[in-house]
Amino acid sequence: MNFFSHRQTNLLRARAAAFALAASASAFAADYVDLRRIEPIDGDAAAGAQKAAVCFACHGPNGNAIVPTFPKLAGQRADYLYHRLDAFKHADPKDPYVAQLPMLAIVASLNDIDMRNLAAFFAAQAPIAAAPAVAAPAAAEGETIFKQGDPARGVPPCAGCHGADANGVAATDSRQYLAWPALRGQNAAYVISRLNNFRDNLPHSSSNDFIMHGVARTLDDGSIQAIAIWLASLSPQPAH
Ligand code: HEC
Ligand code: HEC
Structure with missing residues:
Protein backbone atom coordinates (compact mmCIF):
# COMPACT_ATOMS: atom_id res chain seq x y z
CA MET A 1 0.00 0.00 0.00
CA ASN A 2 1.21 3.47 -0.82
CA PHE A 3 2.01 5.09 2.53
CA PHE A 4 0.96 8.55 1.36
CA SER A 5 -2.70 8.82 0.41
CA HIS A 6 -3.41 11.26 -2.42
CA ARG A 7 -4.68 13.66 0.24
CA GLN A 8 -1.43 13.57 2.11
CA THR A 9 0.43 14.07 -1.16
CA ASN A 10 -1.71 17.12 -1.90
CA LEU A 11 -0.91 18.55 1.48
CA LEU A 12 2.80 17.99 0.96
CA ARG A 13 2.53 19.70 -2.39
CA ALA A 14 0.80 22.64 -0.76
CA ARG A 15 3.65 22.81 1.71
CA ALA A 16 6.24 22.78 -1.02
CA ALA A 17 4.38 25.51 -2.92
CA ALA A 18 4.10 27.53 0.26
CA PHE A 19 7.83 27.19 0.77
CA ALA A 20 8.45 28.67 -2.66
CA LEU A 21 6.05 31.45 -1.77
CA ALA A 22 7.90 32.04 1.49
CA ALA A 23 11.12 32.55 -0.41
CA SER A 24 9.62 35.55 -2.19
CA ALA A 25 7.39 36.83 0.62
CA SER A 26 9.32 36.68 3.88
CA ALA A 27 6.21 37.66 5.85
CA PHE A 28 5.24 33.97 5.74
CA ALA A 29 6.92 31.36 7.91
CA ALA A 30 8.81 28.74 5.90
CA ASP A 31 6.42 25.91 6.76
CA TYR A 32 3.28 27.82 5.91
CA VAL A 33 0.29 25.59 5.08
CA ASP A 34 -2.53 26.76 2.83
CA LEU A 35 -5.77 25.40 4.31
CA ARG A 36 -8.10 27.03 1.79
CA ARG A 37 -8.61 24.00 -0.44
CA ILE A 38 -8.25 20.90 1.72
CA GLU A 39 -9.87 17.50 1.31
CA PRO A 40 -12.04 16.20 4.17
CA ILE A 41 -10.02 13.85 6.35
CA ASP A 42 -11.02 10.24 6.38
CA GLY A 43 -10.23 8.95 9.88
CA ASP A 44 -11.25 5.74 11.63
CA ALA A 45 -12.74 6.64 15.03
CA ALA A 46 -12.48 3.06 16.36
CA ALA A 47 -8.76 2.95 15.55
CA GLY A 48 -8.36 6.40 17.10
CA ALA A 49 -9.94 5.16 20.33
CA GLN A 50 -7.01 2.72 20.70
CA LYS A 51 -4.55 5.64 20.95
CA ALA A 52 -6.69 8.17 22.80
CA ALA A 53 -6.14 7.18 26.45
CA VAL A 54 -2.88 9.16 26.68
CA CYS A 55 -4.77 12.31 25.63
CA PHE A 56 -7.31 12.05 28.44
CA ALA A 57 -4.66 13.04 31.02
CA CYS A 58 -4.84 16.64 29.80
CA HIS A 59 -7.92 16.79 27.54
CA GLY A 60 -10.19 14.96 29.99
CA PRO A 61 -12.27 11.78 29.62
CA ASN A 62 -13.18 11.41 25.92
CA GLY A 63 -11.85 14.92 25.27
CA ASN A 64 -14.03 16.77 27.76
CA ALA A 65 -11.25 18.69 29.50
CA ILE A 66 -11.99 19.46 33.14
CA VAL A 67 -8.95 21.68 33.74
CA PRO A 68 -9.96 24.91 31.97
CA THR A 69 -6.51 25.74 30.59
CA PHE A 70 -6.75 22.68 28.29
CA PRO A 71 -8.99 22.72 25.22
CA LYS A 72 -11.99 20.45 24.97
CA LEU A 73 -11.76 18.22 21.92
CA ALA A 74 -15.07 16.32 22.19
CA GLY A 75 -17.49 17.14 19.37
CA GLN A 76 -15.01 19.50 17.63
CA ARG A 77 -14.73 19.31 13.85
CA ALA A 78 -12.50 16.41 12.77
CA ASP A 79 -10.85 18.45 10.02
CA TYR A 80 -9.91 21.21 12.47
CA LEU A 81 -8.51 18.71 15.00
CA TYR A 82 -6.43 16.94 12.35
CA HIS A 83 -4.92 20.13 10.94
CA ARG A 84 -4.04 21.36 14.43
CA LEU A 85 -2.26 18.07 15.13
CA ASP A 86 -0.49 18.34 11.77
CA ALA A 87 0.57 21.90 12.65
CA PHE A 88 2.11 20.70 15.94
CA LYS A 89 3.80 17.87 14.05
CA HIS A 90 5.45 20.27 11.59
CA ALA A 91 6.12 23.14 14.00
CA ASP A 92 9.69 24.37 14.30
CA PRO A 93 11.01 23.03 17.63
CA LYS A 94 13.63 25.79 17.69
CA ASP A 95 10.90 28.44 17.93
CA PRO A 96 10.72 29.36 21.67
CA TYR A 97 6.92 29.48 21.63
CA VAL A 98 6.68 26.07 19.97
CA ALA A 99 9.36 24.55 22.23
CA GLN A 100 7.26 24.96 25.38
CA LEU A 101 4.10 23.31 23.95
CA PRO A 102 3.34 19.95 25.60
CA MET A 103 1.76 18.82 22.31
CA LEU A 104 5.19 18.67 20.68
CA ALA A 105 6.19 15.52 22.58
CA ILE A 106 2.74 14.03 22.04
CA VAL A 107 2.71 14.29 18.24
CA ALA A 108 6.27 12.96 17.98
CA SER A 109 4.96 9.42 18.45
CA LEU A 110 1.98 9.80 16.08
CA ASN A 111 2.00 9.24 12.32
CA ASP A 112 -0.36 10.88 9.83
CA ILE A 113 -2.89 8.03 9.96
CA ASP A 114 -2.92 8.11 13.80
CA MET A 115 -3.68 11.84 13.71
CA ARG A 116 -6.58 11.34 11.27
CA ASN A 117 -7.97 8.52 13.43
CA LEU A 118 -7.62 10.49 16.68
CA ALA A 119 -9.33 13.49 15.07
CA ALA A 120 -12.23 11.28 13.96
CA PHE A 121 -12.46 9.74 17.44
CA PHE A 122 -12.61 13.05 19.35
CA ALA A 123 -15.02 14.60 16.83
CA ALA A 124 -17.40 11.69 17.46
CA GLN A 125 -17.43 12.09 21.27
CA ALA A 126 -20.39 13.80 22.96
CA PRO A 127 -19.31 17.18 24.38
CA ILE A 128 -20.38 17.84 27.95
CA ALA A 129 -20.17 20.99 30.07
CA ALA A 130 -17.09 20.72 32.32
CA ALA A 131 -18.52 23.05 34.95
CA PRO A 132 -21.93 24.61 35.59
CA ALA A 133 -22.53 27.51 33.18
CA VAL A 134 -21.07 30.80 34.43
CA ALA A 135 -23.50 33.70 34.19
CA ALA A 136 -21.10 36.62 34.66
CA PRO A 137 -22.33 40.10 33.61
C1 HEC B 1 0.53 16.99 28.74
C2 HEC B 1 -0.76 17.50 28.37
C3 HEC B 1 -1.34 17.11 27.03
C4 HEC B 1 -1.54 15.84 26.53
C5 HEC B 1 -1.18 14.50 27.18
C6 HEC B 1 -2.18 16.01 25.23
N1 HEC B 1 -2.39 17.34 24.97
FE1 HEC B 1 -3.30 18.13 23.32
N2 HEC B 1 -3.01 20.01 24.04
C7 HEC B 1 -2.39 20.33 25.24
C8 HEC B 1 -2.34 21.78 25.37
C9 HEC B 1 -1.73 22.56 26.53
C10 HEC B 1 -2.96 22.32 24.21
C11 HEC B 1 -3.15 23.80 23.85
C12 HEC B 1 -2.04 24.26 22.95
C13 HEC B 1 -2.22 25.68 22.52
O1 HEC B 1 -2.45 26.54 23.36
O2 HEC B 1 -2.17 25.94 21.31
C14 HEC B 1 -3.37 21.19 23.41
C15 HEC B 1 -4.00 21.31 22.19
C16 HEC B 1 -4.47 20.24 21.44
C17 HEC B 1 -5.23 20.38 20.21
C18 HEC B 1 -5.74 21.67 19.61
C19 HEC B 1 -7.14 21.93 20.15
C20 HEC B 1 -7.80 23.19 19.67
O3 HEC B 1 -8.95 23.44 20.07
O4 HEC B 1 -7.20 23.92 18.89
C21 HEC B 1 -5.48 19.11 19.76
C22 HEC B 1 -6.25 18.72 18.52
C23 HEC B 1 -4.87 18.19 20.70
N3 HEC B 1 -4.26 18.90 21.70
C24 HEC B 1 -4.93 16.81 20.59
C25 HEC B 1 -4.34 15.93 21.48
C26 HEC B 1 -4.32 14.49 21.30
C27 HEC B 1 -4.99 13.76 20.14
C28 HEC B 1 -3.64 13.95 22.35
C29 HEC B 1 -3.29 12.50 22.61
C30 HEC B 1 -2.64 11.77 21.52
C31 HEC B 1 -3.23 15.07 23.20
N4 HEC B 1 -3.66 16.24 22.64
C32 HEC B 1 -2.53 14.96 24.40
C33 HEC B 1 -1.91 19.43 26.17
C34 HEC B 1 -1.88 18.04 26.03
C1 HEC C 1 -12.90 35.53 8.78
C2 HEC C 1 -13.23 34.36 9.59
C3 HEC C 1 -13.11 34.44 11.10
C4 HEC C 1 -13.62 35.41 11.93
C5 HEC C 1 -14.38 36.67 11.57
C6 HEC C 1 -13.31 34.97 13.28
N1 HEC C 1 -12.64 33.77 13.25
FE1 HEC C 1 -11.90 32.75 14.85
N2 HEC C 1 -11.06 31.35 13.64
C7 HEC C 1 -11.12 31.39 12.27
C8 HEC C 1 -10.29 30.32 11.74
C9 HEC C 1 -10.09 30.00 10.27
C10 HEC C 1 -9.73 29.65 12.87
C11 HEC C 1 -8.73 28.47 12.86
C12 HEC C 1 -7.36 29.02 13.15
C13 HEC C 1 -6.28 27.96 13.24
O1 HEC C 1 -6.47 26.84 12.79
O2 HEC C 1 -5.21 28.28 13.75
C14 HEC C 1 -10.24 30.32 14.04
C15 HEC C 1 -9.92 29.96 15.36
C16 HEC C 1 -10.44 30.59 16.48
C17 HEC C 1 -10.18 30.16 17.84
C18 HEC C 1 -9.35 28.96 18.27
C19 HEC C 1 -10.25 27.80 18.68
C20 HEC C 1 -9.51 26.66 19.31
O3 HEC C 1 -10.15 25.65 19.62
O4 HEC C 1 -8.31 26.79 19.55
C21 HEC C 1 -10.82 31.04 18.67
C22 HEC C 1 -10.87 31.02 20.18
C23 HEC C 1 -11.48 32.01 17.82
N3 HEC C 1 -11.22 31.70 16.48
C24 HEC C 1 -12.25 33.07 18.28
C25 HEC C 1 -12.80 34.06 17.48
C26 HEC C 1 -13.48 35.23 17.97
C27 HEC C 1 -13.69 35.54 19.45
C28 HEC C 1 -13.85 35.99 16.89
C29 HEC C 1 -14.57 37.34 16.87
C30 HEC C 1 -13.96 38.42 17.59
C31 HEC C 1 -13.44 35.25 15.70
N4 HEC C 1 -12.79 34.09 16.09
C32 HEC C 1 -13.65 35.67 14.40
C33 HEC C 1 -11.86 32.25 11.48
C34 HEC C 1 -12.49 33.42 11.94
Whole structure:
Protein backbone atom coordinates (compact mmCIF):
# COMPACT_ATOMS: atom_id res chain seq x y z
CA MET A 1 0.00 0.00 0.00
CA ASN A 2 1.21 3.47 -0.82
CA PHE A 3 2.01 5.09 2.53
CA PHE A 4 0.96 8.55 1.36
CA SER A 5 -2.70 8.82 0.41
CA HIS A 6 -3.41 11.26 -2.42
CA ARG A 7 -4.68 13.66 0.24
CA GLN A 8 -1.43 13.57 2.11
CA THR A 9 0.43 14.07 -1.16
CA ASN A 10 -1.71 17.12 -1.90
CA LEU A 11 -0.91 18.55 1.48
CA LEU A 12 2.80 17.99 0.96
CA ARG A 13 2.53 19.70 -2.39
CA ALA A 14 0.80 22.64 -0.76
CA ARG A 15 3.65 22.81 1.71
CA ALA A 16 6.24 22.78 -1.02
CA ALA A 17 4.38 25.51 -2.92
CA ALA A 18 4.10 27.53 0.26
CA PHE A 19 7.83 27.19 0.77
CA ALA A 20 8.45 28.67 -2.66
CA LEU A 21 6.05 31.45 -1.77
CA ALA A 22 7.90 32.04 1.49
CA ALA A 23 11.12 32.55 -0.41
CA SER A 24 9.62 35.55 -2.19
CA ALA A 25 7.39 36.83 0.62
CA SER A 26 9.32 36.68 3.88
CA ALA A 27 6.21 37.66 5.85
CA PHE A 28 5.24 33.97 5.74
CA ALA A 29 6.92 31.36 7.91
CA ALA A 30 8.81 28.74 5.90
CA ASP A 31 6.42 25.91 6.76
CA TYR A 32 3.28 27.82 5.91
CA VAL A 33 0.29 25.59 5.08
CA ASP A 34 -2.53 26.76 2.83
CA LEU A 35 -5.77 25.40 4.31
CA ARG A 36 -8.10 27.03 1.79
CA ARG A 37 -8.61 24.00 -0.44
CA ILE A 38 -8.25 20.90 1.72
CA GLU A 39 -9.87 17.50 1.31
CA PRO A 40 -12.04 16.20 4.17
CA ILE A 41 -10.02 13.85 6.35
CA ASP A 42 -11.02 10.24 6.38
CA GLY A 43 -10.23 8.95 9.88
CA ASP A 44 -11.25 5.74 11.63
CA ALA A 45 -12.74 6.64 15.03
CA ALA A 46 -12.48 3.06 16.36
CA ALA A 47 -8.76 2.95 15.55
CA GLY A 48 -8.36 6.40 17.10
CA ALA A 49 -9.94 5.16 20.33
CA GLN A 50 -7.01 2.72 20.70
CA LYS A 51 -4.55 5.64 20.95
CA ALA A 52 -6.69 8.17 22.80
CA ALA A 53 -6.14 7.18 26.45
CA VAL A 54 -2.88 9.16 26.68
CA CYS A 55 -4.77 12.31 25.63
CA PHE A 56 -7.31 12.05 28.44
CA ALA A 57 -4.66 13.04 31.02
CA CYS A 58 -4.84 16.64 29.80
CA HIS A 59 -7.92 16.79 27.54
CA GLY A 60 -10.19 14.96 29.99
CA PRO A 61 -12.27 11.78 29.62
CA ASN A 62 -13.18 11.41 25.92
CA GLY A 63 -11.85 14.92 25.27
CA ASN A 64 -14.03 16.77 27.76
CA ALA A 65 -11.25 18.69 29.50
CA ILE A 66 -11.99 19.46 33.14
CA VAL A 67 -8.95 21.68 33.74
CA PRO A 68 -9.96 24.91 31.97
CA THR A 69 -6.51 25.74 30.59
CA PHE A 70 -6.75 22.68 28.29
CA PRO A 71 -8.99 22.72 25.22
CA LYS A 72 -11.99 20.45 24.97
CA LEU A 73 -11.76 18.22 21.92
CA ALA A 74 -15.07 16.32 22.19
CA GLY A 75 -17.49 17.14 19.37
CA GLN A 76 -15.01 19.50 17.63
CA ARG A 77 -14.73 19.31 13.85
CA ALA A 78 -12.50 16.41 12.77
CA ASP A 79 -10.85 18.45 10.02
CA TYR A 80 -9.91 21.21 12.47
CA LEU A 81 -8.51 18.71 15.00
CA TYR A 82 -6.43 16.94 12.35
CA HIS A 83 -4.92 20.13 10.94
CA ARG A 84 -4.04 21.36 14.43
CA LEU A 85 -2.26 18.07 15.13
CA ASP A 86 -0.49 18.34 11.77
CA ALA A 87 0.57 21.90 12.65
CA PHE A 88 2.11 20.70 15.94
CA LYS A 89 3.80 17.87 14.05
CA HIS A 90 5.45 20.27 11.59
CA ALA A 91 6.12 23.14 14.00
CA ASP A 92 9.69 24.37 14.30
CA PRO A 93 11.01 23.03 17.63
CA LYS A 94 13.63 25.79 17.69
CA ASP A 95 10.90 28.44 17.93
CA PRO A 96 10.72 29.36 21.67
CA TYR A 97 6.92 29.48 21.63
CA VAL A 98 6.68 26.07 19.97
CA ALA A 99 9.36 24.55 22.23
CA GLN A 100 7.26 24.96 25.38
CA LEU A 101 4.10 23.31 23.95
CA PRO A 102 3.34 19.95 25.60
CA MET A 103 1.76 18.82 22.31
CA LEU A 104 5.19 18.67 20.68
CA ALA A 105 6.19 15.52 22.58
CA ILE A 106 2.74 14.03 22.04
CA VAL A 107 2.71 14.29 18.24
CA ALA A 108 6.27 12.96 17.98
CA SER A 109 4.96 9.42 18.45
CA LEU A 110 1.98 9.80 16.08
CA ASN A 111 2.00 9.24 12.32
CA ASP A 112 -0.36 10.88 9.83
CA ILE A 113 -2.89 8.03 9.96
CA ASP A 114 -2.92 8.11 13.80
CA MET A 115 -3.68 11.84 13.71
CA ARG A 116 -6.58 11.34 11.27
CA ASN A 117 -7.97 8.52 13.43
CA LEU A 118 -7.62 10.49 16.68
CA ALA A 119 -9.33 13.49 15.07
CA ALA A 120 -12.23 11.28 13.96
CA PHE A 121 -12.46 9.74 17.44
CA PHE A 122 -12.61 13.05 19.35
CA ALA A 123 -15.02 14.60 16.83
CA ALA A 124 -17.40 11.69 17.46
CA GLN A 125 -17.43 12.09 21.27
CA ALA A 126 -20.39 13.80 22.96
CA PRO A 127 -19.31 17.18 24.38
CA ILE A 128 -20.38 17.84 27.95
CA ALA A 129 -20.17 20.99 30.07
CA ALA A 130 -17.09 20.72 32.32
CA ALA A 131 -18.52 23.05 34.95
CA PRO A 132 -21.93 24.61 35.59
CA ALA A 133 -22.53 27.51 33.18
CA VAL A 134 -21.07 30.80 34.43
CA ALA A 135 -23.50 33.70 34.19
CA ALA A 136 -21.10 36.62 34.66
CA PRO A 137 -22.33 40.10 33.61
CA ALA A 138 -19.52 40.25 31.03
CA ALA A 139 -21.17 37.38 29.14
CA ALA A 140 -23.78 39.73 27.64
CA GLU A 141 -21.04 41.98 26.26
CA GLY A 142 -19.25 38.92 24.87
CA GLU A 143 -22.42 37.75 23.12
CA THR A 144 -22.89 41.16 21.49
CA ILE A 145 -19.33 41.26 20.16
CA PHE A 146 -19.58 37.66 18.96
CA LYS A 147 -22.82 38.24 17.06
CA GLN A 148 -22.44 41.85 15.87
CA GLY A 149 -18.75 42.68 16.14
CA ASP A 150 -17.79 46.25 17.01
CA PRO A 151 -17.51 48.31 13.81
CA ALA A 152 -16.08 51.32 15.68
CA ARG A 153 -13.04 49.26 16.69
CA GLY A 154 -12.89 47.20 13.50
CA VAL A 155 -13.95 43.98 15.25
CA PRO A 156 -15.70 41.64 12.79
CA PRO A 157 -18.66 39.54 13.98
CA CYS A 158 -17.20 36.20 15.09
CA ALA A 159 -20.50 34.56 14.13
CA GLY A 160 -19.72 35.12 10.44
CA CYS A 161 -17.04 32.44 10.57
CA HIS A 162 -17.81 30.46 13.75
CA GLY A 163 -21.60 30.23 13.25
CA ALA A 164 -24.49 32.12 14.84
CA ASP A 165 -24.65 29.48 17.59
CA ALA A 166 -20.82 29.36 17.88
CA ASN A 167 -20.94 25.83 16.59
CA GLY A 168 -19.13 26.27 13.28
CA VAL A 169 -20.40 27.10 9.80
CA ALA A 170 -21.68 24.33 7.54
CA ALA A 171 -18.73 23.24 5.45
CA THR A 172 -20.79 21.62 2.72
CA ASP A 173 -20.62 24.55 0.29
CA SER A 174 -16.92 25.21 0.34
CA ARG A 175 -13.85 23.32 1.52
CA GLN A 176 -12.50 26.63 2.70
CA TYR A 177 -14.46 26.27 5.94
CA LEU A 178 -13.64 22.65 6.75
CA ALA A 179 -10.96 23.44 9.33
CA TRP A 180 -12.78 26.39 10.92
CA PRO A 181 -13.47 25.41 14.54
CA ALA A 182 -16.60 25.39 16.65
CA LEU A 183 -16.21 27.42 19.86
CA ARG A 184 -19.41 26.67 21.74
CA GLY A 185 -18.81 25.45 25.32
CA GLN A 186 -15.00 25.73 24.99
CA ASN A 187 -13.11 26.34 28.25
CA ALA A 188 -12.73 30.07 28.97
CA ALA A 189 -9.10 30.03 30.16
CA TYR A 190 -8.04 28.19 27.00
CA VAL A 191 -9.96 30.58 24.72
CA ILE A 192 -8.32 33.58 26.45
CA SER A 193 -4.85 32.10 26.06
CA ARG A 194 -5.41 31.17 22.39
CA LEU A 195 -6.79 34.61 21.50
CA ASN A 196 -3.78 36.22 23.18
CA ASN A 197 -1.52 33.98 21.11
CA PHE A 198 -3.33 34.88 17.89
CA ARG A 199 -3.02 38.56 18.81
CA ASP A 200 0.75 38.08 19.28
CA ASN A 201 0.84 36.20 15.93
CA LEU A 202 1.62 32.85 17.64
CA PRO A 203 1.30 30.26 16.20
CA HIS A 204 1.81 31.42 12.62
CA SER A 205 1.97 28.41 10.33
CA SER A 206 -1.26 28.30 8.30
CA SER A 207 -3.61 30.48 6.27
CA ASN A 208 -6.14 30.05 9.10
CA ASP A 209 -3.68 31.36 11.70
CA PHE A 210 -3.27 34.48 9.59
CA ILE A 211 -7.05 34.99 9.45
CA MET A 212 -7.34 34.83 13.24
CA HIS A 213 -4.30 37.06 13.76
CA GLY A 214 -6.13 39.75 11.80
CA VAL A 215 -9.23 39.31 13.95
CA ALA A 216 -7.51 39.05 17.34
CA ARG A 217 -5.44 42.21 16.89
CA THR A 218 -8.74 44.18 17.00
CA LEU A 219 -9.64 42.77 20.44
CA ASP A 220 -8.65 44.30 23.79
CA ASP A 221 -8.26 42.23 26.99
CA GLY A 222 -11.78 43.04 28.21
CA SER A 223 -13.40 41.90 24.96
CA ILE A 224 -11.38 38.69 24.92
CA GLN A 225 -12.46 37.90 28.47
CA ALA A 226 -16.13 38.73 27.83
CA ILE A 227 -16.29 36.56 24.70
CA ALA A 228 -14.55 33.66 26.48
CA ILE A 229 -16.95 33.80 29.42
CA TRP A 230 -19.97 33.84 27.10
CA LEU A 231 -18.67 30.90 25.00
CA ALA A 232 -17.98 28.81 28.13
CA SER A 233 -21.49 29.47 29.40
CA LEU A 234 -23.13 27.85 26.34
CA SER A 235 -24.33 24.27 26.58
CA PRO A 236 -22.00 22.25 24.35
CA GLN A 237 -23.28 20.52 21.21
CA PRO A 238 -21.45 18.57 18.51
CA ALA A 239 -20.06 20.90 15.81
CA HIS A 240 -21.95 21.34 12.52
C1 HEC B 1 0.53 16.99 28.74
C2 HEC B 1 -0.76 17.50 28.37
C3 HEC B 1 -1.34 17.11 27.03
C4 HEC B 1 -1.54 15.84 26.53
C5 HEC B 1 -1.18 14.50 27.18
C6 HEC B 1 -2.18 16.01 25.23
N1 HEC B 1 -2.39 17.34 24.97
FE1 HEC B 1 -3.30 18.13 23.32
N2 HEC B 1 -3.01 20.01 24.04
C7 HEC B 1 -2.39 20.33 25.24
C8 HEC B 1 -2.34 21.78 25.37
C9 HEC B 1 -1.73 22.56 26.53
C10 HEC B 1 -2.96 22.32 24.21
C11 HEC B 1 -3.15 23.80 23.85
C12 HEC B 1 -2.04 24.26 22.95
C13 HEC B 1 -2.22 25.68 22.52
O1 HEC B 1 -2.45 26.54 23.36
O2 HEC B 1 -2.17 25.94 21.31
C14 HEC B 1 -3.37 21.19 23.41
C15 HEC B 1 -4.00 21.31 22.19
C16 HEC B 1 -4.47 20.24 21.44
C17 HEC B 1 -5.23 20.38 20.21
C18 HEC B 1 -5.74 21.67 19.61
C19 HEC B 1 -7.14 21.93 20.15
C20 HEC B 1 -7.80 23.19 19.67
O3 HEC B 1 -8.95 23.44 20.07
O4 HEC B 1 -7.20 23.92 18.89
C21 HEC B 1 -5.48 19.11 19.76
C22 HEC B 1 -6.25 18.72 18.52
C23 HEC B 1 -4.87 18.19 20.70
N3 HEC B 1 -4.26 18.90 21.70
C24 HEC B 1 -4.93 16.81 20.59
C25 HEC B 1 -4.34 15.93 21.48
C26 HEC B 1 -4.32 14.49 21.30
C27 HEC B 1 -4.99 13.76 20.14
C28 HEC B 1 -3.64 13.95 22.35
C29 HEC B 1 -3.29 12.50 22.61
C30 HEC B 1 -2.64 11.77 21.52
C31 HEC B 1 -3.23 15.07 23.20
N4 HEC B 1 -3.66 16.24 22.64
C32 HEC B 1 -2.53 14.96 24.40
C33 HEC B 1 -1.91 19.43 26.17
C34 HEC B 1 -1.88 18.04 26.03
C1 HEC C 1 -12.90 35.53 8.78
C2 HEC C 1 -13.23 34.36 9.59
C3 HEC C 1 -13.11 34.44 11.10
C4 HEC C 1 -13.62 35.41 11.93
C5 HEC C 1 -14.38 36.67 11.57
C6 HEC C 1 -13.31 34.97 13.28
N1 HEC C 1 -12.64 33.77 13.25
FE1 HEC C 1 -11.90 32.75 14.85
N2 HEC C 1 -11.06 31.35 13.64
C7 HEC C 1 -11.12 31.39 12.27
C8 HEC C 1 -10.29 30.32 11.74
C9 HEC C 1 -10.09 30.00 10.27
C10 HEC C 1 -9.73 29.65 12.87
C11 HEC C 1 -8.73 28.47 12.86
C12 HEC C 1 -7.36 29.02 13.15
C13 HEC C 1 -6.28 27.96 13.24
O1 HEC C 1 -6.47 26.84 12.79
O2 HEC C 1 -5.21 28.28 13.75
C14 HEC C 1 -10.24 30.32 14.04
C15 HEC C 1 -9.92 29.96 15.36
C16 HEC C 1 -10.44 30.59 16.48
C17 HEC C 1 -10.18 30.16 17.84
C18 HEC C 1 -9.35 28.96 18.27
C19 HEC C 1 -10.25 27.80 18.68
C20 HEC C 1 -9.51 26.66 19.31
O3 HEC C 1 -10.15 25.65 19.62
O4 HEC C 1 -8.31 26.79 19.55
C21 HEC C 1 -10.82 31.04 18.67
C22 HEC C 1 -10.87 31.02 20.18
C23 HEC C 1 -11.48 32.01 17.82
N3 HEC C 1 -11.22 31.70 16.48
C24 HEC C 1 -12.25 33.07 18.28
C25 HEC C 1 -12.80 34.06 17.48
C26 HEC C 1 -13.48 35.23 17.97
C27 HEC C 1 -13.69 35.54 19.45
C28 HEC C 1 -13.85 35.99 16.89
C29 HEC C 1 -14.57 37.34 16.87
C30 HEC C 1 -13.96 38.42 17.59
C31 HEC C 1 -13.44 35.25 15.70
N4 HEC C 1 -12.79 34.09 16.09
C32 HEC C 1 -13.65 35.67 14.40
C33 HEC C 1 -11.86 32.25 11.48
C34 HEC C 1 -12.49 33.42 11.94
